Amino acid sequence: MRRVLIANRGAIAARAIETFRTLGWSPTAVAAVSDPQRLHTLAADGCEYLEGAGLAQTYDHVGRIVEAARACGADAVYPGYGALAEDPALPEQLAAAGIAFIGPTAGVLAAAQDKDHAVATADRLGLPVLPHATGSEQIAALVKEIGLPVILKPVTGCGGLGVRIVHTGAEAEEALSLMAADAGADWYAERYVERGHVVGVTVAVDAAGTVHPLGERESLLVDGSMKLLEASPVQGVAAELLERMRADTAKLVTGMGLRGVATVEFIVGAGRHYFLEVNGRLPLAYRMCEAQTGRDVVALQTELAQGAVFAPGSIRADRDVHCLEARLFITPAADGEPGRITSLVLPPEPGVTYNCALDTSRPVVLDNIVTQVLACGDSRELAAGAVLRAVEGSGIAGVAHCAEEIAVWLRGSGIVPERAGSQALGV
Missing domain, CATH: 3.40.50.20 (Rossmann fold)
Known part of the structure; x- marks a missing residue:
């Protein structure tokens, strides 16, 4: 064995x-x-x-x-x-x-991890990219050329950590001063797309270089670097634009020589899409991919790592399956001390599954999320209603979390029919 x-x-x-x-x-x-x-x-x-x-x-x-x-x-x-x-x-x-x-090779991961290199690769392969720069002097020149706002990211950052949006001249001056003082840190900046729509396209690439779809999703609610709500199939982007993103994803992953499972993220604004980043790993929303493909994505990654080849069309994403996932992130304590979940009730709800492995008898030190709440159904409205009922019916005590923020957004979004949900949000 x-x-x-x-x-x-x-x-x-x-x-x-x-x-x-x-x-x-x-x-x-x-x-x-x-x-x-x-x-x-x-x-x-x-x-x-x-x-x-x-x-x-x-x-x-x-x-x-x-x-x-x-x-x-x-x-x-x-x-x-x-x-x-x-x-x-x-x-x-x-x-x-x-x-x-x-997972992918070291060379591919290095190319994907370096934002400047990844954007340069995307640009070389013909994907649309935003105006960008790396290094304090070049970033200062970029701000002077295109104006504000811009978004700052660590060149090799992960998971949105350290990302900062600069809206004013004072904020830009402060950020540039901090960059100049920290010679050991490399920063990347690009034009910030106001009210941008983030879309992730996940694919599997086999040993023959064939790209297989694992579905797409859109971010509905984002708080800082945290995606609190994601949904699939994508409804907030025109079909022809989404098709271009699928084609650009295939162009990028094959051009990079990537093998395995990867997600390419785009930002959409004013009817155009731009490349953001590529992640050569399991997506946090992997269960949404599984719901639409019927494939165990962890098992699929293992097959791909062993050199598997799949016939074109043998892996399909059923976009008639509607998925919506909420992530109940933990809000860090002001004093930085570990928390302890004193009560954790995740109510049974038809069509809803939870992704949680927390021991309520022990302190929470490294965890940043209580659970992921996934609902699948025949429409976005049905999936969103199920998530809302699950989130509002949850009882989580001992740590601060974002369940109320998610519930408020869902109720105000117009997606969920009126009267849906229990309105009994756990503390």
Whole structure:
């Protein structure tokens, strides 16, 4: 039996362990000695413990993950999503150790991780890109040329962390001063699209370079870098524009030589679309892809890593299946201290599934989300109504979270029919 190290934690680790056991692999979990949340380890055949505190020194530390893979005799490492899954050093060091990586090559991940390089590649391949610049002097020149607002991002940032929108001259001056003072940080800037519509196109690319659709989704509610609500199929963009995004996605992933599962994100504004970024990892919304394709995406990633080739048209995304997913992110405490969920009630609701692996008897230290609430139905209205009832019927106490923000938006969006939902939001 082949052994796989699941290099993640929480709900995605629990799910990956389940999939690999179904595939006939022996899954080993990892857990930080400083992390009290360890439900994901229970179903694994073993667990490797990681010294250190915080994500950067434990679950996202390439050296410690590679050592854990060596220690358990892993044949392969599966990272799921998150910073580790996008770190090119992981497949590079695993290859040196003779251990397979279930994901794209180090070269592809490096090209995708560097925003300046990714945009340059997209531009070279003919995708529309926004005016952009890297480095404080070039960014200052860009602001002078195109004006404000612009959006600032760390060149190799992950998951929207560190993103900042600059609206005024004073904000621009402050941001440029901070960049100049921090010589060790590289920043990327591009024109900010007001009221932009973010669309993610997820595909699978097999060993023959054939691109297979896994569905598209649109962000309905975003708070900072957090996507609180996503929906599929995409309804807020014209069909012909969406088709161009699908074609541009195929052009980019094949031009990069990417193999595996990837998501290309675009921003839409004023009837045009522009490339934002490419992520060569499992998307956070993978369950939406599964609902529309009938495929286990974790299993599909594993097949692709083993060189699988699929006949064109054999993987289809059924866009008559409507999905809506809400993410109940945890609002960090002002004092930075760990929280403790004292009550967690996720009500049964037809058509709704939850994605949660939190132990309410233990403190919450590294987690930033309580659960993902996914509903599928024959229309967006039905899916949104089910999500609203689930969110309003939830009882989550002990930590601050965004359930009320999501419920308020859904009720005011016009998507959900009046009287839908229980109006009994948990505290």
